[in-house]
Amino acid sequence: MGLALLALPLVASTCTEAEVAYEQVNDASDALTVEVGVADELEAVQADLTSNTGAVVVGVASVSPGGGPVGTIHTVSVVVDDAYEDQVDLVRIVASADKRDDREFDLTQDAFDEGIWVMEIESFGGADEVRTDTLGIQLLDVTGDDDEPVVSEDTGA
Secondary structure: OHHHHHHHHHHHHOOOHHHOOEEEOEOOOOEEEEEEOOOOOOOOEEEEEEEOOOOOEEEEEEEEOOEEOOOOEEEEEEEEOOOOHHHOOEEEEEEEOOOOOOEEEEOEEOOOOOOEEEEEEEOOOOOOOOEEEEEEEEEEEEOOOOOOOOOOOOOOO
């Protein structure tokens, strides 16, 4: 397993972002919140992930712990339902905090279940800083790949 993890950055570095175009297939408002700078670690936070229109639940996202002191390691997990996992080629979180630039992180896909994506992130900030961060969840599909939904011109379905 160690070799696979070491080889991944080498493979990823041979591709540039310009070579692959992604489109977000879930609702742009899908997000989790994390309390940063609180005295104790908080219970995990969980949210449904929905289709781009918000009409269909396509998975669930969670962060554990849901808050804690600055320096806490948080595990972010996304589980895409089996019926939709083939359409998701990348899961990205966009971390937003007051007075800080947004940061993007790409989760790691499980080698044995393509619907599971995980990453650990560490909260950072000043010693007395208390804030609520938002983790926007993006389910991304490679534009124009073979798993695009088929729409019939005759029926519109």
